[in-house]
Amino acid sequence: MVVVDGHVGWSYVRGMADRHTRQEVSEGASCVFCEIVTGARSAEVVWGDHVAVAFLDRSPLFRGHTLVVPRRHVVTLADLPPDEVGPFFVRVQLIARHMPEALDATGTFVANNNVVSQSVAHLHVHVVPRRRGDGLRGFFWPREKYADGEADAIAGRLRRVLTPIHLD
Numbered sequence: 001m002v003v004v005d006g007h008v009g010w011s012y013v014r015g016m017a018d019r020h021t022r023q024e025v026s027e028g029a030s031c032v033f034c035e036i037v038t039g040a041r042s043a044e045v046v047w048g049d050h051v052a053v054a055f056l057d058r059s060p061l062f063r064g065h066t067l068v069v070p071r072r073h074v075v076t077l078a079d080l081p082p083d084e085v086g087p088f089f090v091r092v093q094l095i096a097r098h099m100p101e102a103l104d105a106t107g108t109f110v111a112n113n114n115v116v117s118q119s120v121a122h123l124h125v126h127v128v129p130r131r132r133g134d135g136l137r138g139f140f141w142p143r144e145k146y147a148d149g150e151a152d153a154i155a156g157r158l159r160r161v162l163t164p165i166h167l168d
Contacts, residue, residue: 033069033122051084052091057126061136064103064129068092075121076114095127105129109136 035041037053044056046066057065070088074080080088096108109128130136146154 031073031122032120033067033124034073037069037071047091047095049091051087054091054095054127061126061128062130062134064099064105066095066099066127067124068095068127069122069124074123076118077112077123078114080123089125092125092127099127099129103129106131 032041036043036045036055043058045053046056047054050071052068052070054066054068057067068088068091070080070084072080072084077085092110096110099105099108107130109126109130111126111128112124113126128136
C-alpha cells in the first residue's frame, strides 16, 4: 500500500481494483468510470480504497471538482445495496471534509444526480469546492413555487409511499 500524507496512492487504488469479482467488472465493462476504477482509463485520481475511488471531473464546475464513485458498478443510488450506502458516503464525507483545506476553499457543494442529465451511467457524487463570491447561486436548476395546496398534495403522495417503510 502506498500512503502519502494520509492519502492512498494510485498503485494501491489499482491493486484494490484487482479484488473485484469477475461479475462486478463485467457488469461495468463498457463503463468509463469502471475503466477509471480498474486503471484501464487515465484520470486524476485523488483518493481511493476498496469501497470507492475519487477523481477530478474532466469538466469541472470549479477547479478541484471531484467525483466519488463506488468500485461496484451501479447506475443510481437506489441500485447501491443498503449495506454499502453508509460506507460509500463515509468516503464522500472524507473528500468533502478535506477539500476546503486542500484547495483553500470556504466549503463544498455535494450533489448526486440520478438518470436525468446523468452523463455516465455509474453512480457518482460530485464534491465541488465553494468560495464566497464564486458565482454559483442556489442550485443549478430553476426554482419553482408551490401553488396553494400543492405542497400538501405532493407531501401526501410521498408520505403514502414512505410511511409503511420501517428501517432497523
